[in-house]
Amino acid sequence: MTTRVHPSAVVEAGARLGDDVVVGPFCYIGDDVEVGDGTTFGAHCSVTGPTRIGRRNRFVGHCAVGGEPQDKKFAGERVELVIGDDNTFREFVTLNRGTGSGGGVTRLGDRNWLLAYVHVAHDCVVGNDCVFSNNATLAGHVTVGDHVILSGFAGVHQFCRIGAHAFVGMGAFVNGDVPPFVMVAQEDYGRPRGINAEGLKRRGFDATRIAAIKRAYRALYVAGGSLEDARSKLAEIAGDSEDVRLLLDFVDSGERPLLR
Template sequence: MIDSRAIIHPSAQLDRDVEVGPFTVIGPDVEIGAGTKIHSHAVIKGPTRIGKNNTIFQFASVGEDCQDKKYAGEPTRLEIGDNNVIREGCTIHRGTVQDQSLTKIGSNNLLMAYVHVAHDCMVGDNCIFANNTAIAGHVTVGDGVILGGLTTVHQFCQIGAYSMSAAHSAIFKDVPAFIMVSGNPAEAHGMNFEGMRRRGWSDEVIRSLRQAYKVIYRQGLKTSQAVEVLQGMAAETRQVQLLVESLQSSTRGITR
């Protein structure tokens, strides 16, 4: 299962059915779970923990030192969950002591070719980052997010669950849950209602989210005022509550 031309540090811990292709380098303090397949020419540095049934394609760089000039070699970490696909040329950096010393990626994500996930990012589950997407340091990405190709995200931004960006978007402010954005700088353009239907969400839930969007973006309200208006709806609909929580947690202001 491990090609003889791979270089694996003796202290690395690989489950017995992990596959490793030729010319891949796996450093010390790396743990890789069962069923994971690593193609040729990948580089994995520790401290890094990779879960089960992941696929890492050629020329990916996983767990490398971050590009923050304050980084001075501290032992920071990267954690990756299960069932992720990390395509060729992706770069994923460990955290910094200025944050939680941790970069974390959940499960069931697809990172297409040449995606960059910087230090201290927190990525949820079931996300898709299309080719050449780049998220800067300290970015938080919720579950079910889709970022179109060549999307860039400014450091410290929060990308709410089930939101979506069009290709070539430049995101400088927080994106609330469910919101679709596009442009440079990115602007809000509705919600992904078709995606909601495909997930099997009820017409009632979709109507509630449609009304919530109008409250936030069509009534000229400040974010705090919109939250007050939406509190009653949030008590009745879990998805609206998730939207309200993303508004309340915003620190950079929301994409308008």
């Protein structure tokens, strides 16, 4: 199968398309865009560069990919969007490039599912195997670990981090770091509400691993002590659990306040 470009689509001379790429009706592929093998674009998608797209990605329709960052400080400097392999982007997803002051790159990993109207802003870093439901939004400079689920209408404040295997509930607004494995539910702002136990079971975590994560969660959110008290308890538990060590490292490395 060869690359197919619909007659109504526009592909600029500076674009580089791999094998078996499909560009649908009324699409625009700009200069300095690189598209990997097997990637498909449905109708009315636009891709502006510099943008690097990996293999076998699927853009369903009306996606706006590689647009300028929505940041008043952006002055036209060269910045990029980099997308991995095997991702799915549903209708009206928007993905912006980075900023010069924020590292210059917005980056998404592999096998992510971004549903309709999801927005990923400038300088975000998204891991692998994440699911962002309809209208989920990342502000600038957000870091998201692997296997994270953002439910519909969830919003994440700029510079926040979402740890691996976390779950953010529908409509929750996150304005602090969410540790790995933690579930967040909506109040005035999102608040921790236990661990993502069901998601961990589906990914092969056994009862011993989940029990250790639950102990860590209780130390961090239920015991009622200071963050330093919780950190000391996490350090004790981490001696027998790599998962708790991951959580402790997350707590120790943050610049924004922890969501508590």
